[in-house]
Amino acid sequence: MTPLENEITALKKELISMWILVQSQLNKAKEAMIQFDKDLAREVLIKEKRVNSFELKIDRDCENIFALHCPVAIDLRFLLAALKINTNLERTGDIAASIALYVVESPVNFDADILEKTSLIRMYDEAVNILMDTRTAFEKEDTVLARSIFKRDDVLDAINDSAPISIAEAIKADIKTLPEALYVLSIIRKLERVGDQSKNIAEEIIFYVEAKILKHFESGKKGKSEA
């Protein structure tokens, strides 16, 4: 392997570690939300600093690779994609932290009935799955899987779109649920953004992998030189 290939392999590993960390942040925030476990929510908030420093580290590594290796072609596309994926992961981490913050702030625990009616948990699970699958698409450079993310995000959008109505119904049924209902709505809004971030990541994966589909060796042989 060339030195640049080594750098890129290392960078890829770092991104995957960041991905796993962000995923675990989302999962913990979800547990904290369901169990109304403020300690767990605080842990997520503390770990958010880890996500941020991860982002800075990856940014710096990308800068160094650009400066020292002048990457081109697939390497260049990978690095450009890595920079953007890094940003998207960091934002996904922010989302986990803000959900955790709602848990910390909320005076009352979230009513199971509202969680059920708004499909919040189903939405949450799907958001985490989407993030996991974009990671797999990234690891395996699988653009078919990356493309499937766009459709899957529709599920999150649908739940997000119907949220105001189900929230309004819950409030109508029992006005006392108003504060927690608003927290639930905010969480749904946040989860919708997780889908958007994953969609952005999927686009980056397609961008960097797909221009890689190159004309086959044989077809380069005859009379193609004329441009």
Added chain:
Amino acid sequence: MENTIVKAENYNSYFGDNHVVKDVNISIHKNEVIAVMGPSGCGKTTFLRGINRMHELIPGATSKGKILLDGENVYDMNAIYVRAKIGMVFQRPNPFPNLSIYENVVAGYLLNGIKLSKADKDAIVEKSLTSAALWKEVKDSLHKKGTFLSGGQQQRLCIARAIAMQPELILFDEPTSALDPISTSSVEALFHELKANYTLIIVTHNMQQAARVSDRTAFFYMGELVEFDDTKQMFTAPRDQRTQNYITGRFS
């Protein structure tokens, strides 16, 4: 294409039986800067020297196919005329050591037995050195030997010598490989200026240089022109695996 200046049609070069440039087809437009890249020995220099008929000067060297300059096959033209119309600058700056800067610039005329008046010579020298971005630096020492100049200045002097012949096309064979980064930059900046009036074909092993200076890049591999495309395309998403392997340094 109407603004095609030079075009190779099924062009081949040989050293004896050794087939070094294979069936190259390429069209280059007026005022383009073309970079030519490829591994050592792939035939870049040989191809370049076929364009201005220098290849045939080597014993046993032959070629087949056409090189059209403004639509006319150079192999049907007078070779001396072709070499004047298609200038060439080499890897190592090679000013004539015994000639002054001034004499170096007009050397092409002297060598071809063309007599010029003093006034004509003065005009050509000033114009060529200006075009080569060297005039300001040497205008007060025109009668010093060209070899007193720095490497980068010498290379620009060689470019001025090529320009003096009013060529249509200038070929550069690794023109900055013997220069330090500052001289390299000054020559690269010059390419940018020359582009307004000339068409340039530059063989370079410096990938970043190709990326910086050229509009389109040709990638040769084992005598074949494998890929010829916009330089941006080539460096972001090359179409051929061999190009990608080469420019990313993964060639085995």
